Amino acid sequence: MEADNALTYLKNSGFKVDWLGKKLEEVKEKKKEEPTGETCMQELEEELKDFNTKCSDKKTLVEKERVELEVLKQKCSDREALVEKEKVELKDMKQKCSDIEALLEKEKAKVLAAIATPLALDDVV
Template identity: 55%
Template structure:
């Protein structure tokens, strides 16, 4: 069990989550000041929800989908409505959204560049083949006639 002065007592926290919860309450001691759920199961569900939201936000941008970010917004609204002070989390989520947009822009731009590069490689390959053919023709043209050819 984890007991925090500004949080209602007796929220059951799984041992693996204790450090995460400790860190959250250390950095944001007023997070649950207005949290009023009395039912133990609902209290735990809200804490699980908070921890899951944070875990989601800690995923790599490659793993995070736009749908995940929409659901994260819904989760944030739910936590705020439940009485959690999560302005700090909203700012972090906004930051993650901006990074996701930038990632998507970069991925699209990178794909465009790779497509252009592929096109250039093809042109270079085609031009290289033409150069080779022209060199063969030039070589054939420059070959002196032999006595046999002349007579």
């Protein structure tokens, strides 16, 4: 408003300031098109709010995935423990099988020894 008043004063005083009037109008148009500081602040606050929301969403997602990873780690650990237990059981079963085979060989030897020795009449009576 002050610029308009000053321009009018200069025109009324006889100065040729048409060019200045055009420049003043150009400046007014640019000023209308440019966002004000308050508008910029509002836009920045809105962008910040959106960013914070996205950030919070990402943090929630990361936390959820961290929990899922911990569950999977625990399942893996449990399965590893089960495999180790089954390895021990298998080793024990192999040892028992080996012991039974040895016992069977002894029994075979006894049977073969008994068959190979002819019986005397005194042995039967």
